[in-house]
Each structure stands twice: as structure tokens, then as C-alpha cells.
Amino acid sequence: MNVLNIHKRTIQQPKDIVTALLKTLSTENDKIWPKEKWPPMKFKAGIQESAKGGHGPIRYSVEKYTPNEIIQFRFLKPSGFNGIHKFEIRELSEEQTEITHTIDMKTVGKGTLIWLFAIRSLHNALIEDGFDKLENHFSEHKKNTQWNFWVRFLRKQLSKKRK
Template sequence: MRVLNIHKRTLNQPKSEIAELLKTLATENDRIWPKEKWPAMRFKGGINVGEKGGHGPIRYSIEKYNPNEIIQFRFLKPTGFNGIHKFEIKELSKEKTEIKHTIDMNTAGKGTIIWFLAIHSLHNALIEDGFDKLENNFSKKHKKSKWNFWVKIIRKLLAKKRK
């Protein structure tokens, strides 16, 4: 199954500010990834091309990295996830920047089933939580996207399974 999943957020900040925060991804002081609510993104050797890591059961390797523009990952697991996901930043004006997260993959077999039943909804919530965290670096208002009913149910089921 072809999957093209895109999330975008426009921030009233210069690109240089967003690029600085992108450099914190997968570090102890991560100011983008919502590790307070979701499994942390981890790479043993840090953010470097060729490093392998991931979050929760999702594994990937870093394929491209330019902290001023893009970080791109190639899926390794789960089986049946064939493609990439990436964060990109783009200057819209001197004081406006777009952050974009894209999954571009083909799923097969079990990968199609788990994408359709669980990962798709969880992924959408995770990315919006991450964009909220990023935006909250610059705002006194605390942005907090709401999870849909399905995300809440899946998270409860997964929490029970871990106990």
C-alpha cells in the first residue's frame, strides 16, 4: 500500500531558530520530539548519517542530515515498512518558517495491517505533539493538540500489554 503522510506547521520564527532546535533532536535536551508522552528517539552515536536507532518498535537509519534543512531516515523495522520519513525546514520569510514531516513509503504484508490499524493514528498524534513542543519553545500559550478516541484506546491497550 502506498503511504504519503505529510504534516506541516508554520512558525513565526526565523529559520535559524528552528534549525537550532532541530539540532537537539534525539539528545538529552531534545526540544522537538515529545518524549514526555511517547517513546524517545535514540541513536547510540548521535545524529550522524549512517547511525541506526529509532523510537519504540520503529527502527530506522539516518540517510541525510543537514541541520539547516533536513533530516531523513530510512525505515528498517517493522517488516513491511519500505521507505523514508523526514523532517524538513523551509524559510517562508525572514520571520516565518515551515516545518514539515513526511512519511513516504510502501507497506507490505503485516506492515500494511499495523499501519492501517494502529501506527497511522499514533504517528499523526505523535507528530502533532512534536510540533506543539517545538511551537511551545516560542510561546507563552501552551499549545496541546487533542488525541482522537482511537489514539487513546490504542495507547491504553499498549500500556496494558507492557504491564
Template sequence: MKVLNVHKRIINQSKSEVSEILKTLATENDKVWPKEKWPEMKFKGGIKVGAKGGHGPIRYSVEKYNPNEIIQFKFSKPIGFNGIHKFEIEELDKNKTEIKHTIDMNAKGKGIFIWTFAIHSLHNALIEDGFDKIENNLSDSKKKTEWNFWTKFLRKQISKRKK
């Protein structure tokens, strides 16, 4: 099953401001990843080409890294996730930057089931929470995207399993 999942947000800041925030990804002072609500993104030794890491049960390695333009990861787990996910930033004008997150993969076998019934909804909420965090770090706004019913249901089931 072909999966192309794209999230975009326009941030009313310069590309250099947004790229400085992107440089904090997977660091102790992470201003991108919503680790307050989601499993933390971790890489031993930080993000650099070839580094292996991930978040929760999702594993990947860094394929491309230029914090002024792109961070691209290649999936290694779960089995059946064959492809990449990436963050990209593009200057639209002097004080307007688009941040984009893309999953481009072919899901196979169990990966189809996992993506369709669990990861898709959770992923969408996680990325929007991350974009909220970026925006909130660069402005006085307190953006908070509401989770859909399925995301709330899945999160509740996951928290019950942890107890």
C-alpha cells in the first residue's frame, strides 16, 4: 500500500529562525518534538548522517541532514514500513517559512494494518503537536491542535496497557 502523508505549516518567521529551532531536534533542549506528550525522539550521539534511533517502537536512521533545509530518515521498524520520513523547511519570503513533514513509504504485510489502524492517526496528531511546539517557540501564540476521537481512544488504550 502506497502511503504519502504530508503535513505543512507556515511559520511567520525567517528561515534562519526556523532552522535554528530545527537544529534542536532530538537534543535535550528539543523545541520541535513534542516529547511532553509523545515518546521522545532519540539518537545516540545526536542527529547526523548514518545515526540510528527513533521514537517509541518506530526505528529509523538519518539519510540526509542539512538543518537549513532537510532532515530525512529511513525506516527500519516496524517491519513493513519501507520508505522515509522527513522534515523540510522552505523560505516563502523574508519572514515566512513553510515547514513540511512527509512520510513516503510502501507499507507491506503487517505494516499495512499497523499504519491504517494505529500509526496513521497517532502520527498525524504527533506532527501537528510538533508544529504547534515550533510555532509556540517562535511567537507568543499558544497553539494547541485538538486530537481526533480515534487518537484519544488509542492513547487511552495504550495508557491502560502500561498500567
């Protein structure tokens, strides 16, 4: 199954300020990844090309890293996820920056079922939570995207498994 999943958010800040926050991704002082609600993104050696890491059961390697433009990851796990996901930053104006997260992959076998019934909904919620966290650094009115029923249900089931 071909998967193209794109999330975009316009941040009312100059690109260099947004880029500075993106550089904290996967660090102790991560200002993007919503680790308060989701498994943290971890890379032993930090984000650099060919580094391996991931979050929860999702594993990937850094395929491309240009700090002011793109961080691109190639999926390693789960099996059946063949492709990439990436964060891109683009200046819209001196005071507006767009951040985009894209998954572009082909799923096969069990990977297709995992994507359709679990990962897709959880991923969408995670990315929106991350974009909320980023945007909330600059806003008095804090965003908190609500999870849909399926995300709440899956998280409840997963938390029971861990006990």
C-alpha cells in the first residue's frame, strides 16, 4: 500500500527561531517531540546522518540532515514499512515559518495492517501534539489537539499491555 501522510503547521515566528527549536529534537531539552505524552525519540549519538534510533517500537536511521531545512529518516522497523519520514522547515515570510512532517512509504504484509489499524491514527495524534508543543512556545493561547476515540482506545489497550 502506498502511504503519503503529510502534516503542516504555520508558526508565527522567523525561520531561525523555529530551526533553533528543531535542533533540540531527541535531546534532553527537546522542545518539539511530545515526550510528555508519547515515547521519547532517542538517538545515542544525537541526530546526525546515519545515526540509528527511534521512538517506541518504530526504528529508523537518519538519512539526511541539513539543520536549517530537513531531517529525513529511513524506516528500519516495523517490518513492512519501506520508506521515509521527514521534518522540513520552510520560510513563508520574515515572520512565518512552515513545518511539515511527511511519511512517504510503501507498506507490505503485516506492515499494511499495522499502519491501517494502529500506527496511522497514533502517528497523526503524535505529530499534532508535537506541532502543538512547538507552537505553544510562542502563544498565550495554548493549543491542545484532542485525540479521537480510536487513539484513546488504542492508548488504553497499549497501557494495559505494559502493566
